[in-house]
Every structure is written in C-alpha cells, then in structure tokens.
Amino acid sequence: MTTTMDRRSLLTRAALGATGLVAAGAMGSLAPETAFAAATQYPEPGQPDPNFAEGLIIGRNQDLLQVQGSDGRLHRIQLTGVTSVWKLRPTTLDQVRVGDGLYARGVLMPDGTLAAESVWVNIVNLTVSITSIGRSTLQLEHHGQKVVGYVQPGLTAAVYNGTPAVSDLSMLKVGRHAQVIGAWRPGTNEIDIATVYASN
Amino acid sequence: MAGLNGEVSWFCCGNAWGPCASTGRGACGTCHSGNFQHAWPNTSDACFAITHPDTCGVTGMSRRTCGFRHSTTNLCNGSRVVTSIADCGPQTDLFCGERACCGGTCASNRIVDLTPAAFSAIASLSAGLIPCTIDVG
Amino acid sequence: MFAHQVAAAQPLLIGLLLLWSSYGKVVRRDSAERTALPRLVGETRAAPAYHAVGAIEAVIALALLLPPAWTIEAVAAAVLAGGFTGYLIYAKIVVPDASCGCIGSSAKPVGRRAIGRTVLLLATALAATTADDGWWSIGSVAVVAVLVLEAAAFVMLSAELDRYWLLPLRRLRVEITHPLAGTATNDVPLAATQRRLLLSPAYRAVNGLLRSDIHDYWDDEDWRFVSYTARYDGRPATAVFAVPHQDSTPEAVRVAVVDETSGQTLYRPTLLATA
Numbered sequence: 383m384t385t386t387m388d389r390r391s392l393l394t395r396a397a398l399g400a401t402g403l404v405a406a407g408a409m410g411s412l413a414p415e416t417a418f419a420a421a422t423q424y425p426e427p428g429q430p431d432p433n434f435a436e437g438l439i440i441g442r443n444q445d446l447l448q449v450q451g452s453d454g455r456l457h458r459i460q461l462t463g464v465t466s467v468w469k470l471r472p473t474t475l476d477q478v479r480v481g482d483g484l485y486a487r488g489v490l491m492p493d494g495t496l497a498a499e500s501v502w503v504n505i506v507n508l509t510v511s512i513t514s515i516g517r518s519t520l521q522l523e524h525h526g527q528k529v530v531g532y533v534q535p536g537l538t539a540a541v542y543n544g545t546p547a548v549s550d551l552s553m554l555k556v557g558r559h560a561q562v563i564g565a566w567r568p569g570t571n572e573i574d575i576a577t578v579y580a581s582n
Numbered sequence: 583m584a585g586l587n588g589e590v591s592w593f594c595c596g597n598a599w600g601p602c603a604s605t606g607r608g609a610c611g612t613c614h615s616g617n618f619q620h621a622w623p624n625t626s627d628a629c630f631a632i633t634h635p636d637t638c639g640v641t642g643m644s645r646r647t648c649g650f651r652h653s654t655t656n657l658c659n660g661s662r663v664v665t666s667i668a669d670c671g672p673q674t675d676l677f678c679g680e681r682a683c684c685g686g687t688c689a690s691n692r693i694v695d696l697t698p699a700a701f702s703a704i705a706s707l708s709a710g711l712i713p714c715t716i717d718v719g
Numbered sequence: 720m721f722a723h724q725v726a727a728a729q730p731l732l733i734g735l736l737l738l739w740s741s742y743g744k745v746v747r748r749d750s751a752e753r754t755a756l757p758r759l760v761g762e763t764r765a766a767p768a769y770h771a772v773g774a775i776e777a778v779i780a781l782a783l784l785l786p787p788a789w790t791i792e793a794v795a796a797a798v799l800a801g802g803f804t805g806y807l808i809y810a811k812i813v814v815p816d817a818s819c820g821c822i823g824s825s826a827k828p829v830g831r832r833a834i835g836r837t838v839l840l841l842a843t844a845l846a847a848t849t850a851d852d853g854w855w856s857i858g859s860v861a862v863v864a865v866l867v868l869e870a871a872a873f874v875m876l877s878a879e880l881d882r883y884w885l886l887p888l889r890r891l892r893v894e895i896t897h898p899l900a901g902t903a904t905n906d907v908p909l910a911a912t913q914r915r916l917l918l919s920p921a922y923r924a925v926n927g928l929l930r931s932d933i934h935d936y937w938d939d940e941d942w943r944f945v946s947y948t949a950r951y952d953g954r955p956a957t958a959v960f961a962v963p964h965q966d967s968t969p970e971a972v973r974v975a976v977v978d979e980t981s982g983q984t985l986y987r988p989t990l991l992a993t994a
Contacts, residue, residue, distance in 0.1 A: 573600075
C-alpha cells in the first residue's frame with residue numbers, strides 16, 4: 383500500500399508541474415501522432431484483429447488467462463503490472479476471475495500469447511428501455527430480454543442529453559430508452575451500472 | 583458523403599457472453615465482436631425505419647449495404663479505423679441533439695456503432711461515446 | 720341460472736380475443752421467424768402454419784360472435800386454447816428464447832403470463848361449452864360485471880398491453896416519489912472526469928504515447944488524478960492527468976509523462992496546460 387501511496391504522490395506532483403523535466407527539449411519535442419501511426423497496424427475490414435481478444439475466462443494461472451472466444455478460438459492472455467483493468471471501474475489485476483467475460487487489447491507475441499495493455503472485464507454497452515425504477519435497481523429490457531441493473535452509490539453516473547455525467551439519477555424516466563455501460567454479473571441477467579445515458 | 587461528423591459508440595454481436603448471448607450475427611449475418619466491423623443506420627428501408635436519423639436532422643447518410651467500408655476517425659485523438667458494415671444501428675433517433683466537441687470540431691447525434699475490436703482501437707471501451715468523423719473507407 | 724348466463728356470455732369474450740389475436744397473423748402478416756414454429760414444423764412451413772392458425776382463429780371468432788350459438792363452436796375454441804397451451808409450454812421448454820407469437824409481434828420470450836392467459840382462455844372456452852343460449856341473450860348487470868373482470872384479467876396477463884396501463888402507472892409512481900431521488904451528491908463521477916479528460920488538448924498532446932485505458936485514479940484536494948500506461952522514446956512510462964473538480968474548461972486539464980523508476984518527468988506540454 384505504501385508503494386501505491388508513494389507512486390501516487392510522485393505522479394500527483396508531476397502532473398501539477400512540481401517536478402523538474404529531464405531535458406528542456408522534452409517540452410513538446412515529440413510529435414505523438416507520428417509515433418502512434420508507426421506503431422499500429424490494423425486488419426482488413428471485416429476481419430478479426432490479432433491484437434484483440436474476446437471471450438469467457440476459463441482458466442487463470444497467476445497472470446496468464448485462458449480465454450474461450452465466442453467464435454471458438456482459444457486465447458492466452460498475459461496480464462502485467464502495466465495492464466489496465468476495468469471491472470465496473472478501473473481496478474487491479476486480482477479482480478479478474480474465472481467465469482468473467484472479457485475484451486482485451488494488446489500486442490500478439492511470437493509465441494501466440496496476447497500481452498495485454500488494456501482489459502475490460504464483463505463490460506457491456508446496451509441500448510435498453512427502462513421498464514421500472516426501484517430504490518437500488520433499474521428494470522431494463524434489452525432485445526426483449528429482461529436485464530436487472532444495479533445502482534452503485536458513489537459510482538453510477540447519469541448523462542442527460544450530452545451534459546456532463548452526474549450522480550443524480552432522479553431524472554431517469556420509466557418507459558424511456560437509455561444506453562447503459564456496466565459490468566455484467568457472470569451467469570446472471572444482472573449488471574452493475576457505471577454510466578446511463580438517458581434518451582430524450 | 584465526405585466527413586460526416588457525429589458520435590460513435592460500440593455494440594457486441596456474435597452470440598458472445600452475458601447479455602450478448604442473444605444478439606445474433608447482426609442484420610448481415612456476419613457480425614462478430616472481434617472483427618473490424620460496424621453498424622450503419624441506413625442499410626435498408628427496414629433499417630432506416632428503426633434508426634430514423636432524419637428525425638435528428640441528420641442528412642447525407644447514404645444507403646450502404648452489408649460489407650461496405652467506412653472509416654471512423656476519433657475527433658479527440660485522430661486515431662482512425664476502417665471497418666465494414668455488419669449490422670443495422672445505432673438508433674439515432676433516441677438520442678437526438680447530443681453534442682460533443684474536440685479541438686474546435688463539434689459532432690452531434692449518433693451515426694455509427696463499432697464492434698469492441700474496432701472501437702478499442704481508437705478509444706477506450708469504458709468511455710463509451712466519442713465524437714468522430716465518418717468517411718467512405 | 721347465473722352460472723348459465725355467465726357461460727353463455729363467454730363466447731363474446733373469446734371471440735373478441737381471438738379476433739385480436741388473428742389480426743396480427745392474418746392482416747398485419749407478422750413474422751413467424753422469432754416464434755418456436757420454425758423448430759416445431761420446419762423453417763419453410765413456419766410462415767404458412769402461422770397464417771393458417773390466424774385464419775382458424777378468425778373463423779372460430781366469427782362463429783362465436785355471430786348467431787346461431789352452437790356448442791361445437793365453443794368446443795372448437797377449447798381445442799384451440801388447449802393447443803395454444805401445449806404449444807407455449809413446448810416453446811418455453813424447447814426454445815426458451817422464442818417469442819410468444821400470440822398477439823402482436825412482441826419479441827418477448829414466452830413467459831408465465833402468456834401461459835396463464837391461454838389457460839384462462841381454455842377455462843372460459845370450457846365454460847362456454849355448457850351454455851344453452853347466445854351471448855346476446857344476457858340481460859343481467861352482474862354478468863356484465865363478471866365479463867369486465869375477466870377482460871381485466873386478460874389485459875393484466877397480456878404483456879403486449881403493459882405500455883398502456885402498467886408503464887403509465889409506474890411512471891406516475893416515479894413522478895410522485897422518485898426512488899432514486901437521494902442519489903445526487905457533490906462528488907464528481909469518474910465518468911465525468913474521463914469525458915473531460917478525453918475532450919482536452921492535454922489528451923490530444925499525449926494520445927500517441929498512451930498504451931492502455933485508465934490504470935489508476937485518485938483524488939487530492941481539488942483535483943482528480945488519472946494515470947495511463949505510456950511509452951516515451953521506446954521506454955515504459957506513465958502518463959498522469961490532473962483534472963480540476965471545479966474548472967470545467969478543457970484547457971484546465973494538465974498532463975505529465977513520468978518515468979516511474981527514476982521519478983523524472985519526461986514530457987509535459989506546458990503551453991497547452993496554461994493556454
């Protein structure tokens with residue numbers, strides 16, 4: 383925990399400009415777009431991206447995940463200290479569990495392992511209609527299927543017609559459509575809601 | 583149709599995990615979350631009747647069918663992907679008037695949905711919604 | 720006597736229900752694709768079978784509604800209702816995702832309410848087989864009241880009609896006292912910070928260096944800090960953004976790219992941050 387605190391305090395000072403730069407030339411010396419364009423190579427439209435994986439986690443050996451893709455392919459995904467993990471919120475590697483669904487983006491290594499840079503665990507993005515509102519849940523309908531959405535105090539945010547996200551959910555209306563970003567609870571038709579975009 | 587500005591989000595398809603189990607292979611029968619594909623609101627009369635971009639005053643959205651290529655550029659970072667049409671969507675008329683600006687360029691209304699593979703190449707899946715510009719790929 | 724009158728009144732209710740049910744299948748030509756029929760009778764025969772059922776419903780409905788009143792009409796309706804019940808139970812077990820295809824083109828899968836409705840239909844049809852008179856002979860207010868109650872039961876069991884009464888009721892409840900009224904706080908949701916960050920010039924300045932989604936985030940006084948894994952000049956680094964809680968202008972977002980092992984700042988687009 384101390385290292386996390388040290389790390390955060392170093393980064394806090396750096397972001398606010400309280401630390402010195404390595405070299406004066408580092409101020410705007412690099413053209414980031416050029417570096418980015420050189421590093422990425424995308425597949426043909428319509429084809430799968432070898433640097434991306436999707437599926438259910440069927441095994442975990444330390445930080446190596448076995449993932450069963452919904453197209454039948456098997457993926458081996460390596461998590462490292464620099465991998466970002468999203469599971470309802472940005473979180474840590476230990477939160478990635480067998481049975482979770484996942485999307486991962488990274489770099490395909492020569493041995494067939496995907497070295498993950500970002501993983502999104504159980505993330506869903508659904509266009510739904512709100513059929514009922516309770517004290518801690520929204521009853522949703524997605525493609526004719528019932529989905530229960532749990533409100534997480536302190537986390538769930540609402541966006542009303544493009545305005546900045548707020549924690550106030552009291553303007554959601556029964557019968558309206560919404561787009562919901564959330565985390566699926568494995569094996570159920572339930573999700574925890576991160577952001578709900580209310581339609582107008 | 584050069585440079586149509588709007589918002590891009592993402593959707594899952596291909597009978598995958600969780601609520602995506604019931605989504606099927608899309609209107610074109612080819613859609614899969616891991617492929618570089620997208621949903622377009624004007625793939626047929628039946629599709630247009632669902633998405634109704636005209637309700638939001640979006641014009642210049644040409645009729646394009648399965649397999650047609652579009653490029654989507656994230657207005658906030660310049661990243662670009664080329665994808666092919668695999669489904670009908672998004673439901674533009676549900677979110678008329680949403681607007682976001684990046685670096686002086688603004689975009690309104692939802693005009694395209696990418697697969698997770700394609701969206702994550704130009705933005706974060708957790709961000710969900712990004713201003714973009716669409717061109718013929 | 721009362722029971723006889725109620726039995727005689729049933730054909731009116733059954734007839735109207737079957738007419739409504741056949742309307743979608745025959746006049747509006749709803750699709751049979753999403754029902755369990757393709758599985759039951761085969762892909763090619765699903766649509767003709769679906770439309771044929773609609774035609775049979777219409778014929779029985781008209782026979783029930785128009786004089787004369789023959790017991791055979793009620794028996795036919797009972798057989799049809801029995802068939803529906805069996806079919807829906809089959810669909811629920813064999814093709815759980817299939818839509819009901821009962822009334823209207825709802826995509827909703829077969830539920831307990833749909834089965835409950837066909838059981839109620841079967842019960843009313845069986846009651847009708849005991850009638851000696853036509854429905855037009857009823858003169859009692861009590862019988863009409865029973866009919867209204869039965870109709871209400873059918874409405875409540877019809878998911879297709881929820882939007883006409885159940886949703887407005889729920890909407891009214893939410894308007895009177897919104898269950899989520901207490902959710903508003905002064906805390907800035909991470910989603911708001913993330914969006915502000917993504918729309919900022921600071922993000923555009925370092926985007927080419929970022930390799931991950933949000934790696935860590937924390938608050939310190941009036942700022943929220945968000946870090947990403949990055950690469951700078953071919954070596955690992957961390958990009959850290961500072962997003963003020965109060966100032967919502969995109970230019971207020973600051974960023975630095977840091978080498979965590981040495982603690983040194985490698986890159987900071989200062990001009991953007993102060994512009």
